[in-house]
Each structure stands twice: as structure tokens, then as C-alpha cells.
Amino acid sequence: MIVGWFSKGIEGLPEGLFVVLIATILYVIYTFQFVRWFPGLFVKLQLVSWSKDIKPLLWRKLGVSPLFEELIFRLGFLFVPIQIFSNSAPLPIFTAVVWSSVIFGYMHGGFKKVPLQGVSGLILSVVFLKCGGWNGDFFIATCVSVTAHSLINGGIYLWALREGYIMH
Numbered sequence: 001m002i003v004g005w006f007s008k009g010i011e012g013l014p015e016g017l018f019v020v021l022i023a024t025i026l027y028v029i030y031t032f033q034f035v036r037w038f039p040g041l042f043v044k045l046q047l048v049s050w051s052k053d054i055k056p057l058l059w060r061k062l063g064v065s066p067l068f069e070e071l072i073f074r075l076g077f078l079f080v081p082i083q084i085f086s087n088s089a090p091l092p093i094f095t096a097v098v099w100s101s102v103i104f105g106y107m108h109g110g111f112k113k114v115p116l117q118g119v120s121g122l123i124l125s126v127v128f129l130k131c132g133g134w135n136g137d138f139f140i141a142t143c144v145s146v147t148a149h150s151l152i153n154g155g156i157y158l159w160a161l162r163e164g165y166i167m168h
Contacts, residue, residue: 019130020148023123028155034116061157066149073104074128074145086134097125124149
């Protein structure tokens with residue numbers, strides 16, 4: 001059943017945007033709850049100015065980081081398993097998704113960040129697979145997952161800046 005859902009792909013831009021929007025909303029809500037459960041993972045930060053502190057941070061979090069992270073953790077980790085197993089055995093692909101998500105979480109702050117950032121990696125992997133990755137349309141899948149990643153980062157960072165927090 002799950003394999004059928006992934007292999008169906010998306011039907012046009014509206015469904016793709018819907019998948020991205022749902023993924024973004026779910027992860028931002030999860031992050032808000034996570035902050036309540038584990039407030040020590042966030043620190044208060046005094047920002048000095050827009051151009052010196054916030055603008056470069058947003059450029060990195062909304063542009064550069066999502067692009068490189070999606071190329072590494074979605075395309076890099078999932079390309080080979082999808083090429084080999086997408087028409088036969090889904091378990092290696094799902095195993096690659098789990099490993100990619102755990103490593104993604106670890107690279108964002110060690111094991112203590114795996115429950116938070118690993119879920120982000122899992123959601124972005126689902127977006128990648130659903131939006132073309134499962135069927136080998138890697139360009140579209142990567143573009144959609146980069147967009148979702150940027151929206152997730154944007155939602156979290158706008159909330160964090162509004163609250164005076166920043167992830168460390």
C-alpha cells in the first residue's frame with residue numbers, strides 16, 4: 001500500500017504544493033512541541049542588527065543549506081537504492097531513508113538532535129520520494145524537497161526570531 005502511494009507520484013503542481021505544505025506544517029508543529037518538551041536545545045540569542053546577524057543567517061538557512069543538504073541527504077543517500085530497488089523490494093529504500101534521516105539529525109547537533117532533526121529528514125525524504133524520487137524523476141524530486149526544506153527552515157526561524165530563540 002505504501003509503495004503504491006509513493007510510486008503513484010504527484011499529479012501536477014497543486015498536489016505537489018499540497019504535499020510540501022502539509023510536510024511544512026507538520027514539522028513546524030512538531031518543532032513547537034519539541035521546544036516545549038526539551039527547551040534546553042534552544043538558547044536565547046541577542047541579535048544586533050538585520051544586516052549583520054539575521055540577513056546572513058536567513059540566506060544560509062533558506063537558500064544554501066537546503067540545497068546542499070537535499071543534494072547530500074536525499075539525492076545522495078537515496079539515488080542508488082531507488083535505481084536498484086524501486087520496482088522490486090522497497091525495504092532497502094526505506095532503510096536508506098531511515099539512515100539518511102538519522103545521519104541528517106546527527107549532523108545537525110549530535111545524537112541529542114536526532115529526535116528533532118531526524119524527523120525533519122524523514123519528512124523531507126517522504127516529500128522527495130512522493131514528488132518523483134520513487135519513480136526516478138530526481139530533478140523534480142530534489143527541487144520539491146529543497147523548496148520544502150526552505151519552507152520548513154523559514155517557518156521555524158521566523159518563529160524562533162519572533163520568540164528570541166535560535167537553534168544551536
